[in-house]
Amino acid sequence: KAGVTQTPRYLIKTRGQQVTLSCSPISGHRSVSWYQQTPGQGLQFLFEYFSETQRNKGNFPGRFSGRQFSNSRSEMNVSTLELGDSALYLCASSPRPWLAAYNEQFFGPGTRLTVL
């Protein structure tokens, strides 16, 4: 079974630009979560999608948004990029749709975003 895939793997943008990251979950997984990871802050939860609906949202500004398509693929968008948005963005998919407390999450390789 193919793992979680994320594209692109590396991205360099300048302040003020916007960016869209893509995630394809493991086949059959319908829940997708997004995380931001920086050396100083660790793993920070952005949001979780299931069946094209945002189910949970972390404490990030509205510049961070996402969506999920009917095939469970998900995208996240960051508008008006700031230097502090430089981070590794991780996508994780889960086999169980609702009971996140029992969900084992499987991570993709991440997209490393650098904002200049």
Added chain:
Amino acid sequence: QKEVEQNSGPLSVPEGAIASLNCTYSDRGSQSFFWYRQYSGKSPELIMSIYSNGDKEDGRFTAQLNKASQYVSLLIRDSQPSDSATYLCAEGDSNYQLIWGAGTKLIIKP
């Protein structure tokens, strides 16, 4: 504010010894706990999940959960240099969200 706390380390352990990693959590309603390993520059990979009090063993890894004391630990027997990584603890809280610890850096010295 629900929290998962881990000692950031680094924890240095000689090769062949037992490495013991600990994690405490604040939400008494938490039902599930996970240990992930993350090598530098890579994404986290799931090592073990544990849902019930007691021990759960998988190869050289043993997860221990004590809900009364609100801690979960990971033991790595016969530690190898390839076990050197950051270990992340996560709990599924009572609101069905995953709360992550900041991770413990483990160094296995040959």
